[in-house]
Amino acid sequence: MITNSRVAYQQHDHLRCQNAALQQARTLCVREKVRLTPIREAVLCMIWQSHRPLGAYKLIDQLSEAGGKRMLPPTVYRALDFLLGLGLIHRIATLNAFIGCPFPGSPHSDVFLVCRLCGSAAECSVDTVNSAIVATAQRAGFQIESQAVEVTGLCPLCRDGS
Amino acid sequence: MITNSRVAYQQHDHLRCQNAALQQARTLCVREKVRLTPIREAVLCMIWQSHRPLGAYKLIDQLSEAGGKRMLPPTVYRALDFLLGLGLIHRIATLNAFIGCPFPGSPHSDVFLVCRLCGSAAECSVDTVNSAIVATAQRAGFQIESQAVEVTGLCPLCRDGS
């Protein structure tokens, strides 16, 4: 199992995450021969700054404030689509929100553990879950294209009332 | 594994499904000492008639047409909340749509196989998926309250180009 659940639930150096993510993104974009434009980079950074699932309109507000210029929905949604396409971010359907992918590039099926109280979302890549889903689809004759596994509940910290 | 994947992908007697679901709903409401009002019943029926995930506003349109009177969003959303609470229907987060639960009452974790082309959504209750998710959450110290496992792709029929 690959997971960021430790780090997701604790205070840590966000800036470090952000920089690491940005570096990975740049590398990936070079490899894929696509352009990480200023807008796209700004969106990715803002998502990593939040470090929890961020709604598109919150993103717009924060980018507008940070950039000094009002950013409009289509601009941001286009950047989001770009980043989603590269696997640099994920969309959490149950929250209508976006979060940075801690291990882009590595092919993985994701389980998100979304805390109802603090809003954190840890990402786990679990072979057992994945293979169980694949087996299920196979038995039904269903051809998988993508999947969303989103678990809602209480993270370790909120559960202990902290 | 419990699943309705056979029936979900084939033509069959929808009216039969609808009636069975309605009967189950009545029984459940009696047991839970809650009221299956005409509106709630109408919403449940309409969802079963569609037999695939149905968006709230499509539901509103169809109910308005069928009932002769314009139904407004809050009315329908309240009925949906009621039905969701009883487990009589599910919400598919990736589609913003609702579908009838073929086995309400039986505690189950659901896997939905959602076809990108025809819009069908088969529901499977798979122990292996469920236990893998539970184990994952446990390792992370996460307390599960609900979960959404939604697989998107091609159903057997659409895959074969039919």
Place this chain on the structure above:
DNA sequence: CCAATTTGTGCAACAATATAACATTTCATC
């Protein structure tokens, strides 16, 4: 049965999320 209370519905406005359509600019390449 009646009053009190809870529960459900009608209605108007609005909030949040996402996309369409088309003009304009920027960029890579020739």
Place this chain on the structure above:
DNA sequence: GATGAAATGTTATATTGTTGCACAAATTGG
């Protein structure tokens, strides 16, 4: 620099979901 493709700007609109309050209907407890 001219050209075509990719990205962005801009306006408008579509889709999904909620709030708040007034009214009605059902349930409960005398």
